[in-house]
Every structure is written in structure tokens, then in C-alpha cells.
Amino acid sequence: MAGSREPLWWLLFAAGGTVAAFLVPIHIALSGIAAPAGLLQETFAYDRMRALVSHPVSRFYLFVLIALPLFHWAHRFRFTLVDLGVHSARRLIAVLCYGTAVAGALATVAVLLTL
Amino acid sequence: MSAYRRAMPSTWWLRNRAYFLFMVRELTSVPIAVYLILLLLMVRKLAAGQEAYEAYLRFLATPGMVAFHLLALAAALFHAVTWINITPKVLVVRVGENRVPPALVAGANYAAWIVVSILIAWIVVRS
Numbered sequence: 001m002a003g004s005r006e007p008l009w010w011l012l013f014a015a016g017g018t019v020a021a022f023l024v025p026i027h028i029a030l031s032g033i034a035a036p037a038g039l040l041q042e043t044f045a046y047d048r049m050r051a052l053v054s055h056p057v058s059r060f061y062l063f064v065l066i067a068l069p070l071f072h073w074a075h076r077f078r079f080t081l082v083d084l085g086v087h088s089a090r091r092l093i094a095v096l097c098y099g100t101a102v103a104g105a106l107a108t109v110a111v112l113l114t115l
Numbered sequence: 116m117s118a119y120r121r122a123m124p125s126t127w128w129l130r131n132r133a134y135f136l137f138m139v140r141e142l143t144s145v146p147i148a149v150y151l152i153l154l155l156l157m158v159r160k161l162a163a164g165q166e167a168y169e170a171y172l173r174f175l176a177t178p179g180m181v182a183f184h185l186l187a188l189a190a191a192l193f194h195a196v197t198w199i200n201i202t203p204k205v206l207v208v209r210v211g212e213n214r215v216p217p218a219l220v221a222g223a224n225y226a227a228w229i230v231v232s233i234l235i236a237w238i239v240v241r242s
Binding site: 017018020021022023024025026027028029030031032033035036037038040043044046047049050052053062065066069070072073076077079080083084085104107108111112114115 | 122123124125127128138141142144145147148150151152153154155157158159161162165168169172175176180181183184185187188191192194195198199227228231232235236239240
């Protein structure tokens with residue numbers, strides 16, 4: 001994790017934080033609260049939801065929605081661990097955090113391609 | 116680490132309200148990420164077929180998952196508010212010689228947040 005790569009991680013952090021702020025709350029309200037409560041049964045019916053999500057624009061949108069905030073998590077979690085006093089393994093923490101986010105982004109691509 | 120640096124106890128963030136809220140803000144990224152993984156799983160179940168998808172919706176309706184999503188919503192809202200409030204400090208907008216007032220920059224972001232949220236809800240819900 002060369003120091004020269006820090007701007008890249010910071011850029012992904014900023015982009016992910018913006019996505020998490022502007023897009024994520026309404027999605028939690030819709031798919032995490034309203035749908036399980038049975039408030040949007042027609043909306044979340046299988047055929048309808050599959051058709052909506054399969055559209056190329058939706059897939060690209062879902063990639064941005066899911067993958068970018070993972071990098072936001074990685075950046076914050078990395079520095080939270082450092083702030084909590086884990087100084088001895090700074091490099092390992094960075095590799096594990098950003099590595100998890102990269103793995104999550106790849107998994108997102110894999111799932112979106114199976115639709 | 117320098118031998119001359121005094122070790123900071125790892126409970127420093129419990130010392131006062133500002134430190135505590137800082138830590139809460141940092142940790143909001145965890146439930147947000149977990150929610151997005153759950154959303155990705157929902158997409159995977161959609162690809163797997165109707166039965167798998169409907170079983171997953173029933174799983175989301177279990178008390179533990181409902182409680183998690185309420186927590187995640189609170190976390191996401193806290194993140195959004197702190198993120199937007201910081202924006203004017205990061206993004207200094209100037210018109211000619213004058214700086215656009217920070218409250219106006221934040222206000223524009225709040226308005227954009229609301230418009231975007233309504234737009235997403237409309238796209239998802241309209242039949």
C-alpha cells in the first residue's frame with residue numbers, strides 16, 4: 001500500500017461517502033423497512049422487481065450504490081482501528097480494509113452480471 | 116512508533132461528547148456497508164428465482180432484521196447530516212470575489228438530498 005496511492009483511496013472514500021449520504025437512506029427505508037413490513041407488496045413483487053433491477057441502467061446504478069460506500073467503510077474503519085490504538089499493524093489493517101472493499105466490489109459485479 | 120510518544124488509552128473517545136459523536140460518525144459506515152451487502156444478497160436472490168427471493172423477503176421481516184434496518188436507517192441519516200454539514204467546509208464556493216455563505220451551500224445539499232430521495236422512491240414505487 002504505497003503512500004502514493006493514498007489519494008486514490010481518499011477519492012473513493014469521498015465518492016462513497018457522498019453516495020452513502022444522498023442515496024442510501026431512502027433505499028434502507030424502501031427495501032429494508034417498507035418492503036418487509038408489507039407496505040409495498042406490488043412494488044416488491046418478484047416479476048416487477050426483477051424487471052426493474054435487470055435494466056442495464058439499474059445494474060450500473062446498483063454497482064455505484066453498493067460498491068462505492070464499501071470504500072467509504074474501508075477508509076473510515078481503517079482509521080478507526082488506528083485511532084483505537086492499533087499502531088503495530090497499520091499496513092496490514094490498510095490491506096485488509098481496502099482488500100475487503102475491492103472483494104465486495106468484485107462480488108457486486110459478479111452478482112449483477114448473473115441477472 | 117516513537118518510544119517518546121505517550122500511549123493514548125483506547126477509551127479516549129468516551130471522554131467527552133464531541134469525541135463520542137466523532138466515533139459514532141465513523142462507525143455509521145459499518146451498518147451502511149452491512150445493509151448494502153444485504154441489498155446485494157437480495158439481488159442475488161432475484162437472480163436465483165421467485166422462491167428464493169420471497170424466502171429472503173420473509174427473512175427480512177424477522178424481528179432481528181427489522182431492528183437492524185431501523186438501526187441502519189438511523190446510522191445512514193446521521194452520516195448524511197454530518198456529511199452535508201461538513202460540505203461547506205470542504206467545498207468553498209465563490210461567486211466573483213464573494214464566498215457563498217456556508218449555510219447556503221449546506222442548504223442546497225439538503226434540498227438536493229430530498230429531491231434525489233423522492234426521485235428514487237418514485238422510480239422504485241411507480242408501477
